[in-house]
Amino acid sequence: MNAGARRGKSVGLITRIISNEPINGTIKVPQAGSILHRYMICSALSGQDPEFICTNDSKDIRVTRNCLGVLGLGETSISDENFVYRLECGESDTTYKFMLPIAGAFGKTCIYALRGNLVFTSMDQFYRVLRTHGIKRDEIRPDLVKVTGQLTAGTYIFPGVSDGQALSGLLMALPLLKEKSAVMVEKKPQSEMYVDMTISMMRRAGISIEVLKDQNGLARVYRIPGGQRYDMKEVPAIEGDWELAAYWLTGAAVSNGTVTCTDLNTASLQGDRRILRILELFGAKTEEKKHERADAWEEGEPVFWSDITVKGGNLKGTNIDASDIPDLLAHVVLLASAAEGVSIIKNPVSIGMDADRVRALTSVMTELGAQITEVPDGLLIDGSGGKQLFGGRVGTHHDYRLAMMGTLAAGMCRKGVILEQADAVERTYPQFFEELERLKQNR
Structure with missing residues (x-):
């Protein structure tokens, strides 16, 4: 049974045509x-x-x-x-x-x-x-x-x-x-x-x-201990969502764009902040500017968040262990597909990313022209070295990760991307396409 069948019927009916312009600009992602x-x-x-x-x-x-x-x-x-x-x-x-x-x-x-x-x-x-x-x-x-x-x-x-x-x-x-x-x-x-x-x-x-x-x-x-009572006395400062920011930062890296995501916490307990290290491993240019939040305090101390900028171009293949970053696997595959040289992604299958989802993800990129080979306990990706992929139609199986990955892959495809079940993004990021159009208009 293929990944699409395994995942059942897709309930989304919205199809979008995604052009291949790079993304540029500043964006404040939703709270984590x-x-x-x-x-x-x-x-x-x-x-x-x-x-x-x-x-x-x-x-x-x-x-x-x-x-x-x-x-x-x-x-x-x-x-x-x-x-x-x-x-x-x-x-x-x-x-x-x-x-x-x-x-x-x-x-x-x-x-x-x-x-x-x-x-x-x-x-x-x-x-x-x-x-x-x-x-x-x-x-x-x-x-x-x-x-x-x-x-x-x-x-x-x-x-x-x-x-x-x-x-x-x-x-x-x-x-x-x-x-x-x-x-x-x-x-x-x-x-x-x-x-x-x-x-x-x-x-x-x-x-x-x-x-x-x-x-x-x-x-x-x-x-x-048992018999405890919850007592939430104050509202915490809720930082930006690293998973969502990771899509924009990765999209800039593969499309030769420049994107800044604001109000991120580089000391966050969000595991997806590791996208910053992953981008650096692939050779992307990153920049961090810290700033104090005037309206946020933690235990009497000021809160410092960061604006993170990524500039695309000149990506190099690398090796990544994906066992503990299931929500970043799509980003790694996208970066590896755009990089120069071979990348090896070890342990792509995990509790958070089952084999069917991995196959669906690699199938999407292969159909767009990426060179991906399954190897024991991993994926071998021969990157395009900055050359554009052909592009084509992306079936998301109503998975928001595939929808966002396919959308941002358009920036490295000659013909752009036709995205099916595009409304899958509403599960985690309803404003995604509105923000995309704004970033594509910045040249």
């Missing part, structure tokens, strides 16, 4: 979705409505906000087991994996309604872990999952490589239980920086959690 999810949940568990000016109106953020409203989180009473909550998760695996243990901590029976690619996301490891602690799953049909039971305290064990989002959801839920718990992980969690982000937000809300590390400095055990 990864931080917003965690802040909204910790605020709701504090019995508060999140108080902040939100510049991220993505579908993923909206479904998390709606699920919190449906559950009425912050109410400490255990709900009537006969009442069933319907949680519309859309295509957001973050929402699904966060809500699942948290609703279980309140003993709430829920039906999770899933859409698009989320229907095919594997949750088997997480459900096996939860099943040993009181949670039961009943799949009504692939896109509707009924979950019952009361999450119980105790020792949780994640065998093998754990899913960072699932681990984050569990960590946020366990302080709500009466007794203490511990979570043990056998190997480094996938996207561990985002687990650290979760813990940071929990501590900001007054939650105590102890992290025990091994001799190599890797987290192995998380200890969480």
Whole structure:
């Protein structure tokens, strides 16, 4: 079965023609979705409505906000087991994996309604872990999952490589239980920086959690006292989204453009800030200008964010291990396709990027003219060396990553790109095409 069939029907009908002009200019990306999810949940568990000016109106953020409203989180009473909550998760695996243990901590029976690619996301490891602690799953049909039971305290064990989002959801839920718990992980969690982000937000809300590390400095055990109460006292300064900024910075690098993304935190716990190092490995010119946020303070100290500029041209092939950067794999493939020489991408398949998505991604670039070969445990890409690819039609399978990658690939294609299911970007970046047109008009 091919990747498109594996992912089910594409619900988007919008097709866009993307021209091949380079992108130039300055852009302020929306607030980091990864931080917003965690802040909204910790605020709701504090019995508060999140108080902040939100510049991220993505579908993923909206479904998390709606699920919190449906559950009425912050109410400490255990709900009537006969009442069933319907949680519309859309295509957001973050929402699904966060809500699942948290609703279980309140003993709430829920039906999770899933859409698009989320229907095919594997949750088997997480459900096996939860099943040993009181949670039961009943799949009504692939896109509707009924979950019952009361999450119980105790020792949780994640065998093998754990899913960072699932681990984050569990960590946020366990302080709500009466007794203490511990979570043990056998190997480094996938996207561990985002687990650290979760813990940071929990501590900001007054939650105590102890992290025990091994001799190599890797987290192995998380200890969480029970009977805790969330208390989010202040609104954090919510920095720009590195995942979204990464598309513009990469787009500038492959199209010989110059783009500046503002209000980014180079010390961020967002794992996708590593795009800056990746761009440098490929030889892209980068520049950082720090500035103080006059309206933002953290524990009495001023907040410094950065404006990041990338200038395109003269990219060189390199070798990248993609095992811990699933959300940046599309960027790496794009950069490698434009670079001079051969690049080897090791471990492209991971918990956060399954084999079907990797095949869909490489198929898109191959159809545009990129030279990509599958090798054991990796991809070998013979870059164009600055020469334009032919271009053509891109089927996104309603994956926002493929949609944005295909769009920005147009800048390195002679004929541009015809993008199918272009509305896939609304899941994470509704303003994407509006910003694209503005950046393409700057010469």
